[in-house]
Amino acid sequence: MKRNVIVGQSGGPTAAINSSLAGVYRTAKARGANKVYGMLHGIQGLLEERYIDLSEHITNDLDAELLKRTPAAYLGSCRYKLPEIHEDMGIYEKIFEILNKLDIEAFIYIGGNDSMDTIKKLSDYAIIKGERVRFIGCPKTIDNDLALTDHTPGYGSAAKYIGTSVKEIIRDGFCLEYEKGLVTIVEIMGRNAGWLTGAAALAEGEDCTGPDMIYLPEIPFDIDKFMDKIRELLSRKTSVVVAVSEGIHTADGKYVCELGNSVDFVDAFGHKQLTGTASYLANYVAAEVGCKTRAVELSTLQRAASHCASRIDILEASEVGGAAVKAADEGDTGKMVVLVRLSDDPYQCTTEVKDVHKIANDEKLVPREWVNAEGTYVTEEFISYVRPLIQGDVSPVMVDGIPRHLYKAGFHGK
């Protein structure tokens, strides 16, 4: 590389997205890039000419290691959808004016579906206009719902945290015995795709029975059948743990979290409240069975838990960052790096690049055959798919008892 590279982060953060950033930086520098810029808050920030010189932030190898262990988007993120090129040519002209001013050779965008839409539009525009900037996407999402790639960086670490936490919750559930039993509902992210919720099955092993049921959003949720299963489980167990996706819905398409609003609940300000899926089901079970119930939402914790990251995930995130730079340097544009699994056991994986037009705005769901016939648990195929992705640990750099992150004063917050 002879000129400069710019990199941005977009969409929901993960525990691995900064490892991709570190990979982009390292490979760009190794291949001779002059400067490596970071857009602050993605393309939205770039439009306001908000960017940094990454060499002022990653000043040595320890900084790079800390960056890999830092959760959430170091550069800040955005959810900004570019208009179609014919709708607002002005925005594109402005972006390219900034990119050319910065003498950018490669534009790397780390993100999910929406971010790949950005890569697609910018690379299309560049081709139409004969611009020399190359655009490569770098996959990232805990949801694991990107097409054409075996899996997405960020998913493995979230899956490891979910498996670990669900196992701890199951263990906790057996401590106290309640007269009519205890039912714990664990709510996991993934509105349309059940990859994260299915990872609750990772709790199962020689030392843990695993969750009793797992409900993915791909399969319509039948509350009567659910209650039959709950009653049957409570007849032989003191504690029942169920993992549900936040996005489970009934056959007529209504989200379970919305069922609670049959009685309108408004607070003092007339603000309608949505009860969460787990808390709705926990209250439903308590009312129907009279047993003790708990609702646990893994919420933000599951995408930010760098302290429990998967080594495979962090390494692969860094690799796809490097592969994105390499692809741009070799002349590719309008592509996304994908992970290609060569084998499950031993686990081997490599990278390729695919046309981003075939990826953007698509969504990869859990195959029906990876869920049992009843729709209440994932199959061995699912577990064999996810198990390699959670292997190995990344020791946090502990300072005074708490994991250290990469930080520059004045950059985040105050």
Next chain:
Amino acid sequence: MKRNVIVGQSGGPTAAINSSLAGVYRTAKARGANKVYGMLHGIQGLLEERYIDLSEHITNDLDAELLKRTPAAYLGSCRYKLPEIHEDMGIYEKIFEILNKLDIEAFIYIGGNDSMDTIKKLSDYAIIKGERVRFIGCPKTIDNDLALTDHTPGYGSAAKYIGTSVKEIIRDGFCLEYEKGLVTIVEIMGRNAGWLTGAAALAEGEDCTGPDMIYLPEIPFDIDKFMDKIRELLSRKTSVVVAVSEGIHTADGKYVCELGNSVDFVDAFGHKQLTGTASYLANYVAAEVGCKTRAVELSTLQRAASHCASRIDILEASEVGGAAVKAADEGDTGKMVVLVRLSDDPYQCTTEVKDVHKIANDEKLVPREWVNAEGTYVTEEFISYVRPLIQGDVSPVMVDGIPRHLYKAGFHGK
């Protein structure tokens, strides 16, 4: 010791309670105890003669190490309050019949306030009746609210998890910029004592600004002053993170989590729902300010997160278990082991035994002077107190990507 020891676990589980169990077992065996029994589900299980021989469970040193890394009560727990001796002599006769049949010399009970009430009553009865069994309490509670001991095993690990998770949440909050800002409310356990919620301040360091405000249950909560602070923070920050205790309440004693019910919310079964403290405040802020809000409940996770345990905590938990056996062997009864801090820096701590009559049913709260004048953050004294308790890590024994726990088939669940 010449005869047998029996040990039980009681009250809410923690990440360290099994380390105390391991300490009791090891010291009892080392001091010559013949058998070490474990009550299943505490005194309640003992009354039904449910107990195990621990040597069948801890068969080697690896089992002992796994036990120390296993969250929740290995033996199962209970919340059973013994009647006063004069109210139901029959229960006491039954307990001592079982203890004498098992040839018990020392009865060790690992638990919190209520559990120390059990030790008090049983030791009183033994003295009155001339029974030879000795009763020693072993402190345990994430709440850290036991009197006379510097701190309680279980607290340090929960505090470490809270500091780590709040730091990750803060980092996540700066990723996406919202037009009117983002306010995240993190709800932490501790209905009356703010020790756990105050631990959110551990997130603060060179690389993190820490939470913006911390509200403990010891200080009346004023929602108008809270809103003033929120508005002021939002005027200069894109993301605000507030840690609140589940037990915060207004000056007239009403829990914040109950304020949401001014409009009655009943589900389809007429079951009244309590909105959580965090979700109530998040909805309140959203309605008042119109900004984006999030509610995160650390829930069961904070007491079960063995994967993030403090080494100091796990070691001290084991030590107090051993000290309890030693005390009984040396003739003590009606006592609880306490931790005595010799110095903060370097941190040094030893054990003593104290009369359980001075501990049972008492509750240690956070001193007023360890909270700032406004009641919105803990002081340096608080942080200096808790910081040594979260030092060091206990590497989980990872098997196939997930922490391993000690388990015997047929013992928990299925």
